[in-house]
Amino acid sequence: MSRRHPIISITGSSGAGTTSVKKTFENIFRRENVKAAYIEGDAFHRYNREEMRGRMVEEAERGNKHFSHFSPDTNLFEELEKTFRDYSETGTGKTRHYVHDEEEARLYDTRPGNFTDWTQLPEESDLLFYEGLHGAVVTETVNIAQHADLKIGVVPVINLEWIQKLHRDRASRGYTTEAVTDTILRRMPDYVNYIIPQFSETDINFQRVPTVDTSNPFIARWIPTPDESMVVIRLKNPRGIDFPYLLSMIQGSFMSRANSIVIHGSKLDIAMQLILTPMIMQLMDRKRRTI
Numbered sequence: 001m002s003r004r005h006p007i008i009s010i011t012g013s014s015g016a017g018t019t020s021v022k023k024t025f026e027n028i029f030r031r032e033n034v035k036a037a038y039i040e041g042d043a044f045h046r047y048n049r050e051e052m053r054g055r056m057v058e059e060a061e062r063g064n065k066h067f068s069h070f071s072p073d074t075n076l077f078e079e080l081e082k083t084f085r086d087y088s089e090t091g092t093g094k095t096r097h098y099v100h101d102e103e104e105a106r107l108y109d110t111r112p113g114n115f116t117d118w119t120q121l122p123e124e125s126d127l128l129f130y131e132g133l134h135g136a137v138v139t140e141t142v143n144i145a146q147h148a149d150l151k152i153g154v155v156p157v158i159n160l161e162w163i164q165k166l167h168r169d170r171a172s173r174g175y176t177t178e179a180v181t182d183t184i185l186r187r188m189p190d191y192v193n194y195i196i197p198q199f200s201e202t203d204i205n206f207q208r209v210p211t212v213d214t215s216n217p218f219i220a221r222w223i224p225t226p227d228e229s230m231v232v233i234r235l236k237n238p239r240g241i242d243f244p245y246l247l248s249m250i251q252g253s254f255m256s257r258a259n260s261i262v263i264h265g266s267k268l269d270i271a272m273q274l275i276l277t278p279m280i281m282q283l284m285d286r287k288r289r290t291i
Helices: 018-032 049-061 077-090 102-108 158-172 177-200 243-249 265-290
Strands: 007-011 036-040 127-132 150-156 204-210 229-235 254-257 260-264
Touching: 007 018, 007 077, 018 036, 018 127, 018 265, 077 127, 127 265, 150 158, 150 177, 150 265, 158 177, 158 204, 204 265, 229 265, 243 254, 243 260, 243 265, 260 265
Parallel strands: 007 127, 007 150, 036 127, 150 204
Antiparallel strands: 204 229, 229 260, 254 260
16 A cells, blocks of 8 residues: 555446446546546456457366456456556556457457557556556465455446446357356356455445346346436444545435445435545545655
């Protein structure tokens, strides 16, 4: 952790809503005149799209049915930790971009499914913002969580996560329900070992819970909407949080535990604005006092 060069990491599994959370942070940064340097989790995958497909075939032939993007074998955890460490010490570090589609290919002049070259982060930034799968990973060899000053977990309950993945992969990638199911099963050991433990390291978790029947996610016809959801917000250290103020500002909210507040799904953005803005400004005040 660094007073002079703070780091915020957003961690969530694919389709959990981390991109929406990133947009909320961008709005806060713009409003409060905070200049952020951004890194994306998929920039630290070990293999490009074709290499990953080849490795999956090879591993399957060896009998490994659980080779996934969630594991240390398929990610550059050491390089990600080095970027976090370098930024906390110097205010810069190396990153790259994973090109997802043709639009990004034109922007970065790199074919879809490949990485751009490694480049240095901008030297003049107020903080580093990470959004991806592994912003709070701790293994026997790396401890990425220790370098982040504010760690946010974004995760739906598991059935809702599966519904979101099924609908996204079928709609945008043309996968069958059976193919998506195979992917879920293949990823499960790494999900349990490397994704879930991060949510014990995070400072705040936002967990969306549907209020409609999702008991069989594999036949769900649509994704529950925010109006059909509640969000449980858990703060690891609730000291200094003005819960009465939050309850008065967020209509229909209530406390379920001493460190947890429950809100209507449609109120997530305003809840994040109210909770996170003071925390970001505290990081900025602490940073200014060290300059």
